[in-house]
Amino acid sequence: MSDNKEKVLETATKLFAELGFEKTSMALICKEAKVSKGLVYHHFESKKSILIEIFTSSTHKMIESNVNINDTIEPKGELKQLINNVFYQLENDKLFFQFNLNIMFQPSTRSLLEAHIKERADILFKSVKRIFDKISLDRSEILTYTLLAEIDGIALNYLSVFDDYPLQMIKAELLNKYNKIKK
Amino acid sequence: MSDNKEKVLETATKLFAELGFEKTSMALICKEAKVSKGLVYHHFESKKSILIEIFTSSTHKMIESNVNINDTIEPKGELKQLINNVFYQLENDKLFFQFNLNIMFQPSTRSLLEAHIKERADILFKSVKRIFDKISLDRSEILTYTLLAEIDGIALNYLSVFDDYPLQMIKAELLNKYNKIKK
Amino acid sequence: MSDNKEKVLETATKLFAELGFEKTSMALICKEAKVSKGLVYHHFESKKSILIEIFTSSTHKMIESNVNINDTIEPKGELKQLINNVFYQLENDKLFFQFNLNIMFQPSTRSLLEAHIKERADILFKSVKRIFDKISLDRSEILTYTLLAEIDGIALNYLSVFDDYPLQMIKAELLNKYNKIKK
Amino acid sequence: MSDNKEKVLETATKLFAELGFEKTSMALICKEAKVSKGLVYHHFESKKSILIEIFTSSTHKMIESNVNINDTIEPKGELKQLINNVFYQLENDKLFFQFNLNIMFQPSTRSLLEAHIKERADILFKSVKRIFDKISLDRSEILTYTLLAEIDGIALNYLSVFDDYPLQMIKAELLNKYNKIKK
DNA sequence: GATGAATGAGATTTCATTCAT
DNA sequence: GATGAATGAAATCTCATTCAT
Numbered sequence: 001m002s003d004n005k006e007k008v009l010e011t012a013t014k015l016f017a018e019l020g021f022e023k024t025s026m027a028l029i030c031k032e033a034k035v036s037k038g039l040v041y042h043h044f045e046s047k048k049s050i051l052i053e054i055f056t057s058s059t060h061k062m063i064e065s066n067v068n069i070n071d072t073i074e075p076k077g078e079l080k081q082l083i084n085n086v087f088y089q090l091e092n093d094k095l096f097f098q099f100n101l102n103i104m105f106q107p108s109t110r111s112l113l114e115a116h117i118k119e120r121a122d123i124l125f126k127s128v129k130r131i132f133d134k135i136s137l138d139r140s141e142i143l144t145y146t147l148l149a150e151i152d153g154i155a156l157n158y159l160s161v162f163d164d165y166p167l168q169m170i171k172a173e174l175l176n177k178y179n180k181i182k183k
Numbered sequence: 184m185s186d187n188k189e190k191v192l193e194t195a196t197k198l199f200a201e202l203g204f205e206k207t208s209m210a211l212i213c214k215e216a217k218v219s220k221g222l223v224y225h226h227f228e229s230k231k232s233i234l235i236e237i238f239t240s241s242t243h244k245m246i247e248s249n250v251n252i253n254d255t256i257e258p259k260g261e262l263k264q265l266i267n268n269v270f271y272q273l274e275n276d277k278l279f280f281q282f283n284l285n286i287m288f289q290p291s292t293r294s295l296l297e298a299h300i301k302e303r304a305d306i307l308f309k310s311v312k313r314i315f316d317k318i319s320l321d322r323s324e325i326l327t328y329t330l331l332a333e334i335d336g337i338a339l340n341y342l343s344v345f346d347d348y349p350l351q352m353i354k355a356e357l358l359n360k361y362n363k364i365k366k
Numbered sequence: 367m368s369d370n371k372e373k374v375l376e377t378a379t380k381l382f383a384e385l386g387f388e389k390t391s392m393a394l395i396c397k398e399a400k401v402s403k404g405l406v407y408h409h410f411e412s413k414k415s416i417l418i419e420i421f422t423s424s425t426h427k428m429i430e431s432n433v434n435i436n437d438t439i440e441p442k443g444e445l446k447q448l449i450n451n452v453f454y455q456l457e458n459d460k461l462f463f464q465f466n467l468n469i470m471f472q473p474s475t476r477s478l479l480e481a482h483i484k485e486r487a488d489i490l491f492k493s494v495k496r497i498f499d500k501i502s503l504d505r506s507e508i509l510t511y512t513l514l515a516e517i518d519g520i521a522l523n524y525l526s527v528f529d530d531y532p533l534q535m536i537k538a539e540l541l542n543k544y545n546k547i548k549k
Numbered sequence: 550m551s552d553n554k555e556k557v558l559e560t561a562t563k564l565f566a567e568l569g570f571e572k573t574s575m576a577l578i579c580k581e582a583k584v585s586k587g588l589v590y591h592h593f594e595s596k597k598s599i600l601i602e603i604f605t606s607s608t609h610k611m612i613e614s615n616v617n618i619n620d621t622i623e624p625k626g627e628l629k630q631l632i633n634n635v636f637y638q639l640e641n642d643k644l645f646f647q648f649n650l651n652i653m654f655q656p657s658t659r660s661l662l663e664a665h666i667k668e669r670a671d672i673l674f675k676s677v678k679r680i681f682d683k684i685s686l687d688r689s690e691i692l693t694y695t696l697l698a699e700i701d702g703i704a705l706n707y708l709s710v711f712d713d714y715p716l717q718m719i720k721a722e723l724l725n726k727y728n729k730i731k732k
Numbered sequence: 733g734a735t736g737a738a739t740g741a742g743a744t745t746t747c748a749t750t751c752a753t
Numbered sequence: 754g755a756t757g758a759a760t761g762a763a764a765t766c767t768c769a770t771t772c773a774t
Contacts, residue, residue: 153336
């Protein structure tokens with residue numbers, strides 16, 4: 001990928017996260033990325049297509065990072081690793097989570113990405129359920145839904161509700177809960 | 184409040200929830216509410232001030248509905264009532280939750296409502312913590328954060344992630360969890 | 367005149383002088399004068415007619431104040447009195463001069479008041495020329511034009527050009543000049 | 550500068566002078582300059598910034614034209630040249646003077662240009678005072694203020710008060726006055 | 733005399749996109 | 754690949770004026 005295209009994607013990701021998709025103008029992206037409008041439209045069909053490219057490529061990164069979870073170890077260890085991963089990202093890539101939250105809940109962007117969002121949710125669901133399947137086939141579905149809700153809820157409250165969210169305490173609580181889980 | 188002002192607020196609430204704040208034009212609000220632009224600007228200073236009025240009045244409604252939780256009964260009963268309330272609203276007022284999610288995560292609207300959002304979160308936090316205080320003063324804070332995260336995460340997944348979310352099953356799981364809670 | 371009508375005229379004069387005619391909205395006049403729009407339109411046909419009423423009534427006041435110049439005294443004394451009058455007003459009613467300057471040079475208001483402005487200029491010219499006629503019939507016209515230009519130029523520079531205009535020095539210079547004038 | 554930007558500036562200057570700043574709509578500028586609204590906002594940040602650009606560039610032109618006054622000749626000759634210059638411009642660029650008068654006295658435009666107006670006044674004052682300094686260091690300040698007031702007053706009366714202003718006669722009077730001035 | 737809700741035309745400004753170079 | 758002038762539709766907002774009460 002050309003340097004300039006990459007630059008545009010990075011700039012757009014940052015601006016979409018900070019200002020929201022609607023409030024980020026193509027002119028601003030061009031200015032911040034230090035390229036011309038003509039060039040952006042040479043690389044991307046439209047503003048929407050920039051968003052779609054960002055979203056899908058972030059899905060790929062997410063899948064790759066999940067692949068790294070060692071599935072040879074015992075399920076409780078996998079859960080621990082998964083939870084640690086999530087909290088690590090939550091602390092170190094706030095902007096990325098914010099970006100995802102705002103494009104998912106903004107109806108205009110949401111509808112653009114509907115299929116991609118479903119696809120990503122499906123991948124995530126399956127990769128978590130695979131772990132719980134080893135613990136309890138009967139309850140794996142409900143456990144998966146619960147853990148995903150817990151993670152999303154924590155992210156939401158951490159990023160957008162409370163100023164002084166006790167993230168470490170919540171993390172410990174969650175690790176403890178899933179460490180006690182019975183086969 | 185005059186009929187027309189009320190009409191504008193209702194129409195705007197519906198449109199903000201369905202289309203998002205940015206994508207809802209004043210022209211559309213006027214058209215749907217069947218009033219002139221001039222009238223809307225006679226009653227409201229700006230588009231933003233419509234949003235603020237909707238948000239703060241919904242906070243007031245939320246507080247009133249919480250007041251109805253009977254605090255003379257034992258804490259577990261209160262929790263049950265709280266959870267039932269939330270799930271009832273989740274099923275019966277999807278639009279309202281969607282509205283809240285998208286204005287909270289859209290940076291432009293978020294910043295407008297920052298103070299009001301914090302205030303609402305604070306009220307909610309205190310009203311839930313009051314219940315957990317009766318169960319365990321030591322753990323009431325972490326329990327409150329956890330329950331709020333669970334509720335938000337469930338709402339988020341139900342409304343915006345999964346098409347076929349097993350809401351009843353999740354509700355049962357949650358009720359069961361908090362029924363088993365030990366003093 | 368009703369108290370409220372008077373209040374509207376006063377408020378409008380002040381606002382027109384401070385903000386300019388175009389930038390003063392009827393809504394603002396109503397708010398500042400603490401009356402309703404309906405009432406203003408009961409007393410005045412339009413915003414323009416408020417302006418016209420203010421202008422013509424100020425012309426009447428100006429004529430009255432000129433009448434006070436004692437034409438029995440010798441012409442140099444009259445000139446002295448006239449100059450003193452002008453400088454007194456200049457220092458004590460800046461807002462009024464500002465109002466006049468901006469409506470005279472704003473094409474939109476200017477055209478509204480064209481006839482009234484000419485009329486006032488004519489009255490002023492005649493009342494000054496009457497004095498110079500006693501000094502020199504030959505040169506009275508040019509002397510009148512010159513004095514009027516001097517006065518307007520001083521007002522303009524004092525009110526709108528220089529921050530630290532030496533008004534007293536200029537006044538002394540002018541008094542001196544016309545004291546030396548020869549029959 | 551692109552042809553179209555220049556076209557917009559010229560059109561705006563003419564319209565601001567004829568109609569006033571407030572009454573000149575961007576739509577009209579676009580129509581008269583035969584360009585789109587988008588283009589105007591591509592070249593200028595706002596309507597106000599068009600005004601500022603016009604004003605400052607006219608200050609530059611004024612400075613350049615003043616530079617042409619030959620300061621090697623004797624001071625009375627310089628004064629004669631200055632007065633001739635002013636009257637020449639007054640007769641040949643009425644629109645420009647009108648433009649300046651109305652933006653200086655319209656409070657909304659005045660405040661925009663406050664700093665630029667002061668700057669220009671300062672330049673003018675200094676360039677006139679430089680001449681009078683050669684005649685009388687003691688009286689150069691008062692003489693400068695007087696001449697500037699005379700010029701502004703004449704311009705004002707010529708352009709905006711009297712229909713049949715005897716400009717030539719006034720000019721002769723002024724030339725005569727400053728020709729008699731004593732060292 | 734007095735109110736203020738209501739209108740609608742028109743103002744400034746924004747912005748995704750196109751296109752000649 | 755790269756530029757940036759140019760477009761035009763649509764956005765938010767303003768405001769003099771009207772009118773039912």
